[in-house]
Amino acid sequence: MKNFSQNDIISIRDLSKDNLEEIYSKTNEIIEMKAEERREIARGKTLGYLFFEPSTRTRLSFQSAMALLGGTSFGIADATSSSVQKGESLADTVRIMSGYTDAIVLRHSLDGSSKFAAEVSSKPIINAGSGTEEHPTQAIQDLYTIKKELGKIDGKNIGIVGDLKYGRTVYSLLYGLSNYDVNVHLISPESLKIRSDSTYNLKENLSYTESENLDEYIEDLDVLYVTRIQKERFPDEEEYVKVKGSYVIGQDVVNKMKDDSILLHPLPRIDEISTDVDSSKQAKYFQQAEYGKFTRAAILSLLLQ
Amino acid sequence: MKNFSQNDIISIRDLSKDNLEEIYSKTNEIIEMKAEERREIARGKTLGYLFFEPSTRTRLSFQSAMALLGGTSFGIADATSSSVQKGESLADTVRIMSGYTDAIVLRHSLDGSSKFAAEVSSKPIINAGSGTEEHPTQAIQDLYTIKKELGKIDGKNIGIVGDLKYGRTVYSLLYGLSNYDVNVHLISPESLKIRSDSTYNLKENLSYTESENLDEYIEDLDVLYVTRIQKERFPDEEEYVKVKGSYVIGQDVVNKMKDDSILLHPLPRIDEISTDVDSSKQAKYFQQAEYGKFTRAAILSLLLQ
Amino acid sequence: MKNFSQNDIISIRDLSKDNLEEIYSKTNEIIEMKAEERREIARGKTLGYLFFEPSTRTRLSFQSAMALLGGTSFGIADATSSSVQKGESLADTVRIMSGYTDAIVLRHSLDGSSKFAAEVSSKPIINAGSGTEEHPTQAIQDLYTIKKELGKIDGKNIGIVGDLKYGRTVYSLLYGLSNYDVNVHLISPESLKIRSDSTYNLKENLSYTESENLDEYIEDLDVLYVTRIQKERFPDEEEYVKVKGSYVIGQDVVNKMKDDSILLHPLPRIDEISTDVDSSKQAKYFQQAEYGKFTRAAILSLLLQ
Numbered sequence: 001m002k003n004f005s006q007n008d009i010i011s012i013r014d015l016s017k018d019n020l021e022e023i024y025s026k027t028n029e030i031i032e033m034k035a036e037e038r039r040e041i042a043r044g045k046t047l048g049y050l051f052f053e054p055s056t057r058t059r060l061s062f063q064s065a066m067a068l069l070g071g072t073s074f075g076i077a078d079a080t081s082s083s084v085q086k087g088e089s090l091a092d093t094v095r096i097m098s099g100y101t102d103a104i105v106l107r108h109s110l111d112g113s114s115k116f117a118a119e120v121s122s123k124p125i126i127n128a129g130s131g132t133e134e135h136p137t138q139a140i141q142d143l144y145t146i147k148k149e150l151g152k153i154d155g156k157n158i159g160i161v162g163d164l165k166y167g168r169t170v171y172s173l174l175y176g177l178s179n180y181d182v183n184v185h186l187i188s189p190e191s192l193k194i195r196s197d198s199t200y201n202l203k204e205n206l207s208y209t210e211s212e213n214l215d216e217y218i219e220d221l222d223v224l225y226v227t228r229i230q231k232e233r234f235p236d237e238e239e240y241v242k243v244k245g246s247y248v249i250g251q252d253v254v255n256k257m258k259d260d261s262i263l264l265h266p267l268p269r270i271d272e273i274s275t276d277v278d279s280s281k282q283a284k285y286f287q288q289a290e291y292g293k294f295t296r297a298a299i300l301s302l303l304l305q
Numbered sequence: 306m307k308n309f310s311q312n313d314i315i316s317i318r319d320l321s322k323d324n325l326e327e328i329y330s331k332t333n334e335i336i337e338m339k340a341e342e343r344r345e346i347a348r349g350k351t352l353g354y355l356f357f358e359p360s361t362r363t364r365l366s367f368q369s370a371m372a373l374l375g376g377t378s379f380g381i382a383d384a385t386s387s388s389v390q391k392g393e394s395l396a397d398t399v400r401i402m403s404g405y406t407d408a409i410v411l412r413h414s415l416d417g418s419s420k421f422a423a424e425v426s427s428k429p430i431i432n433a434g435s436g437t438e439e440h441p442t443q444a445i446q447d448l449y450t451i452k453k454e455l456g457k458i459d460g461k462n463i464g465i466v467g468d469l470k471y472g473r474t475v476y477s478l479l480y481g482l483s484n485y486d487v488n489v490h491l492i493s494p495e496s497l498k499i500r501s502d503s504t505y506n507l508k509e510n511l512s513y514t515e516s517e518n519l520d521e522y523i524e525d526l527d528v529l530y531v532t533r534i535q536k537e538r539f540p541d542e543e544e545y546v547k548v549k550g551s552y553v554i555g556q557d558v559v560n561k562m563k564d565d566s567i568l569l570h571p572l573p574r575i576d577e578i579s580t581d582v583d584s585s586k587q588a589k590y591f592q593q594a595e596y597g598k599f600t601r602a603a604i605l606s607l608l609l610q
Numbered sequence: 611m612k613n614f615s616q617n618d619i620i621s622i623r624d625l626s627k628d629n630l631e632e633i634y635s636k637t638n639e640i641i642e643m644k645a646e647e648r649r650e651i652a653r654g655k656t657l658g659y660l661f662f663e664p665s666t667r668t669r670l671s672f673q674s675a676m677a678l679l680g681g682t683s684f685g686i687a688d689a690t691s692s693s694v695q696k697g698e699s700l701a702d703t704v705r706i707m708s709g710y711t712d713a714i715v716l717r718h719s720l721d722g723s724s725k726f727a728a729e730v731s732s733k734p735i736i737n738a739g740s741g742t743e744e745h746p747t748q749a750i751q752d753l754y755t756i757k758k759e760l761g762k763i764d765g766k767n768i769g770i771v772g773d774l775k776y777g778r779t780v781y782s783l784l785y786g787l788s789n790y791d792v793n794v795h796l797i798s799p800e801s802l803k804i805r806s807d808s809t810y811n812l813k814e815n816l817s818y819t820e821s822e823n824l825d826e827y828i829e830d831l832d833v834l835y836v837t838r839i840q841k842e843r844f845p846d847e848e849e850y851v852k853v854k855g856s857y858v859i860g861q862d863v864v865n866k867m868k869d870d871s872i873l874l875h876p877l878p879r880i881d882e883i884s885t886d887v888d889s890s891k892q893a894k895y896f897q898q899a900e901y902g903k904f905t906r907a908a909i910l911s912l913l914l915q
Contacts, residue, residue, distance in 0.1 A: 099595030290709030
């Protein structure tokens, strides 16, 4: 991607390291701006959201980002109460929405949906999660959090634990991390390892280990990124119960972590991290969520200019 | 209607030709205005929407219109998550909403609902679709599109094809067209002809033919207005399949159309128009949808002044 | 409560008489302000709403209040389309929302939910109805209406009729009234009397009678506050039908009321008050609803400062 202006955010893979650094800079700039100055950035601009899958967090963080910039947002929070029910195609919905707004945020269950939407839209499309692999704005938020909290991303030991197979967040984060010189440790039960079809061109750019045992790495990690393990992903309940217990991050696990390491989670959390860990020094997941407001404001600011 | 200020938009039948022309002028004015100027029109004003039937397009176009004018909109997008479920009457809901906002957009399945709402509301009511006949803001958008794209409405040959019996859009458009000197050709299967009870006082002001055969007229049309044919309207599936095929507008049909004719559709489209037609010169339905943002902004601007 | 700035509104019991009077003053101030002046109060500020129970009226009145002050609101109108479905805790939802907005409005079925939310939120929490007892902003709106319409609250005879057992509105109103020197008459069927567990520390500050017979008091009342009687609260339908009829306020009942008395209802109304009463001098429930916009604007204005 050459420049952001009036462009789309479809995949984290489209963003070079320079693109990412530009977003981080813009994020810092927005955080430091005076409120009155920020409100001028998208004044009179509109953001349309089209959520074909439920997602509170992502929608609200985009709405808060747009409000921060002085703009307005509206759309479809839940595709069940929409014309989509009348059988309208995604292409038509997007095309019409692009006549109503200055940019569109799209969440859709299908791989490629955002790319497809961008082809028919006359306004920038921002992928707010599609299919099994893509959630670029989440990855940007995650990378920004690491950089902001640890000063830099290069040279860090990053553990990612939990369900690595089904979470689109993990794939986007890995592709994002492949721009940096990091050591990644993937920790999951055998049945929830990352899919090779989604990572085959990742290996040349990113060095990572795979393991079932968090204890091997915990003491050396700078970042521990925890993901949700969903019961419905398991073939039988017995295996779920076994696995679930082994990846719950409690205070005992945090105690093994370095003093200046950080614990992240894309949220929502069910019980992968005990709530008694929330007050620990390492717990940064709520901060990470709040950074999402500013990274999304930065993205909107770059696209709408 | 004498003037728009603080008045209601209940039926296209309440609007004289002068009223319509005033809306077209205001629409042109708003399109040409600078963004900063537009944003002053409804600054600090609020639009409440009450949708008792699902409708994405109409709601979003009103929200985009209100945002364009610098105002705020909020309301009930889906009456199932509202006090209506607690058994509240439409009158009470409207009365309370009129205490919260500067104007109300109402969609409701009952004929007469908007008229009734206007009687109890202390603020202007805009009918966003009621019962079987009324959808005045859609008709205004359709008329504006014809005028904008063809220069004038008078003297044009206008074909309307599809389900003419059940679509409220068609009736409102016909009443709107009755202000002009046009030739209308209604083309539908026998079972989906327009209802005589909804058109009995139309015939004196509008000359139209009825036919099952689009081919008779296609070469002479200036406007071909296509409507959705809904499967559930047919007594048996066999008839549906037969009819459906015969009114699908493909490139072969468009090829017969005049070079400077236009193809319209109120949308959402299912498959009445093939997507390969989208790129044809005649296809103006997405443009028509976008004009709806500006015609609604014009209406809001006139009512709120 | 010492002062409102950045504080929470959890329970009407936390508010002293001085606090209440400060809200009334602020409400009057906001009503009298010029629109341009009002719009500066929350300019660039955001209100997040989290509704875990449906409530149109309360949500819309907060949205209209925020718009009046020039601010933006967004959130979850209906918890079924949210991450809550993914099993997220209330604490996490609130914590994240507090990173996105400047204040949070919460409606939740559990007693204590707002207090709990306030403990984890970094921004002010406003209880928009919780559990069986608390609906402080409704009580403030009710008290303000009495004061505004009758000049003062002290010395007034206030009848409250209907379902006094299950309505959270009644308990909050009673606690609010306990700041004033009033005579309260509670009128309900035996099975819908107020719960003693919710009022045991009310009696020292508020004098009230309990009766089944509205006729005993009707002529002396300054305020008649009517609540909804819900069918589903009754053990058998026969009792419901019997009770329902006896508390419907028709014109015959209003005729017995003093000329300068007022008839209130928190709304939505089903049929506890006949619609022919709406035009009577005493009927102030729609006015009461509209005051809610201004009292909520006053509350927001005080909290956000």
